[in-house]
Amino acid sequence: MMSKRNVLTPLLATLMLGCSPAQQNPSDTGNAKQADSEPQTQKAISEMPERPVVYQMMTRLFGNQNATNKAWGTIEENGVGKFADINQAALQGIKEMGATHVWYTGVPHHAVIRDYSDYGISHDDPDVVKGRAGSPYAVKDYYNVNPDLASDPANRLAEFEELIARTHAQGLKVVIDIVPNHVARHYQSLSAPEGAEDFGVSDNTSVEYARDNNFYYIPGQAFEVPDGEPPLGGEAHPLADGQFDEDPAKWTGNGSRAARPNAGDWYETVKINFGVKPDGSYDFPALPASYSDRSCADHRAFWADKDLPDSWYKFRDIALYWTEKGVDGFRYDMAQMVPVEFWSFLNCSIKKVNPEAFLLSEIYIPEQYRNYIRLGKMDYLYDKVGTYDALRAVVEGKASTDTLPPVFAEIADIHGNLLMFLENHDEQRIASSQFAGDADKARPAMVVSSTVASGANMLYFGQEVGEPGAEDAGFGKASRTTIFDYWGVPEHQKWMNGGKFDGDQLSEQQRQLRDFYARLLNLASTEPALQGEMADLHQANREQPGYSGNLYSFARFNGEERILVIANFDQQGKEFELVIPAGITAGMALTNGEYLLQDRLYGKYQGKLKVEEGKGSAMIQLGPLDSLVLKIR
Template structure:
């Protein structure tokens, strides 16, 4: 067996982030036709090894349609995607709207589809195609507010929050002037909201919801609603929120916002690997063992408002993509990330993702396969263990092991923009996941890693 130090130096040349130019290839949507599979109901096993994909229908293609996106669903299967989160598909209000096309989150009717994207039949075909490819579909649900054209404003003004003068208002302390705030003291409104959600599960076969600003809606609404949804069929529920109480009874997964922010800080030199340790300890203290957090390097909010992955993470972007897969939780791919997208997508008007394969498509494909198949990366309600491996420089080097059912994966990374040398007392025989090369780690061995270099090691 070759010693690990030799392999590390070799791999530093081959895989160091941002050092190698790769040929850009126009993405092909054609894939081999496979036997359609019966999709089992949502269950805990699915949550252990799933990859989630956020679909921005408007910007995904030049057509910006359900049909154009549906053609590429088999491509998502290649990336190991098991959950498809579709951004709001509903008609958009024009009153007080922002930009030429308005925000997806200013909804005028919860039970119809936006004609900009196609027809209800087109959406049904999207769901069927996803299911045929073993992928669950969850809809983005906006329960905190509606657009100003929603029929409730005329027929049920009591459904909304009002100011001292009795005028319906947008959500206080926000700049969301294109939406009207809903009043959750109104029980009739709650029941109608619940029925509208049930429609999509019962009549259109969706498998759950990603719930916008979930923490701004009373927890007891979510708890009762999820209970009613599960009477129809098992569902997967994702909260856009970090609050632990959301995950007690209502939601399966929340956002790992603080994890994401820590990634940005480390990439920008504002934090070190020790700060990652503090974040892991914080998760342990705040959440129950069966709570799931979503890991991401981007999403629609981050991309449009806070910058691209390149802007925020620079040469560290590949490292943190890998870390989002191997750390506890479920990894997210946002539309375009698989095609090395390096632009802020417009939010209120038409834009287009250029689908050309570069570095990230094969990377996500490889990471997705590992996530799907190795129990050591389980991140659901029965997650694999996470154990920090000590090194001689724990500020610069992040090393940890994940283990379950006799399977072990080790992640080692240089969390800085400079090369680093270090030692570790960790021992074992491994295979490098990317190169396939076997290696052996011995006590007090000296290792070297280039800037932002990382390794994923499978214990043999």
């Protein structure tokens, strides 16, 4: 199994985030005598694998060298990145950032406006496509890839398989999206294996719901295109006529049951039926709560003799198809909109084939986190609602660091299963005026985000060079890099440097920012102390002279591996005495005496930690927006 290190022991009461170095997920312990059981092992600190660092790229934008950037521009005008553009130099550069996994966003074939009829691909109607390039979350064919990304669309699947091989050759793992909650309004697979039937083909469309229907229907009503902005920015197109043939209408992806959804709905998609009746009740067996601490082998045994909704099997077969092709994991879009029982079935099916598969869930309902981890067998969940929101508020000056300790206490028992980030394709760019307005202002937040927990970290392409997402690309507004249109990403293109990926066009400030991210993420991935316990030091230092403004501090330790993290969110330098309460020094196995402190981030700071009568103290100096990650020697 993938190392999870999330056996959490709340050491030192509320000050601690506990995390043991166990190799096996506690929710994956169960009947070890089962023939299908996963191995139960523990590793010494020196043998611990790297914590995952995910590098997310919008694949159609990553390799695009075209700088025209015309709103609603075509491929010919604005260009598009290809699989082939992600060359050895690009992957080496990603690896240098500390990445262990590359999340290739937008790979499955989704609805696009471009004419690919010469390759047997049906046209997509602009009235139900967002942008010109289309949403990566309106998948049209799960058994093939986006033809835009291929140098030869007829050979697109083989080109992606070559990218998988190149990625693996650099020691990186491949993650792609699966979107079980919805598909494109016009789903049509040209590449499905023999015996695989398209979604909806066998549905009884005369009823709103049937267990084995793949979609929900609105009998007696035809779909109507929502009122809103004209597609393609108002450009004439033979299919852009305000009409789309769908009779009867289907429920829309976000759950709208209107034949004419609103313009703000996910009108380009239709919702998948997983056996959840329109009244919310389930048409499949409930997974007993006791399975939260059972192995995937036990979960598979539970489902083995059950007759399950058709959509469950379709998505299982899709996931295993990509696993067989060498994909190492999946990021599940809006997983919270799909019942947790399905995730138990799917994830444990994947783990049987690849026990180390990386399974990441987008979810924004904290009260469901533990169910999706323990019953749904997710490896990692987005920590957007907790850590991201809290750190962003501090960066923006809307909250103080006093808000952080309760946030981290709330996730104490599951922080080894959380993915930390400050950017992704849904969130505003740090450097945008709508967020920090300056990429450097988020440095302390990134230090805290990357080191406070024991799960995974993520970096979004362009974040490491301060991309601000400052221009309107067509569908949607600036501050987020477009996911709907053809575009070049200006600051990222400076690192790309005509396909050399050597950063030769970057400014000195950008070089320093990229160096910061590389140092931090490599440290976060490999430092053994960050796989252990966490103790909050902020509360104990809140009244210390000089510990003013927005400072935050904590300790991480794992056996004899111990570090202190101190982050200054203020644009003024700080000098103060950091104190470590006796209870925490005892937890860190620090006896009375003097210890050397060495900075692990830049190696320029060296100081001393004194422990007297069990209480620790160290003089700390921090520059504006500066952070220290101090190893206790």
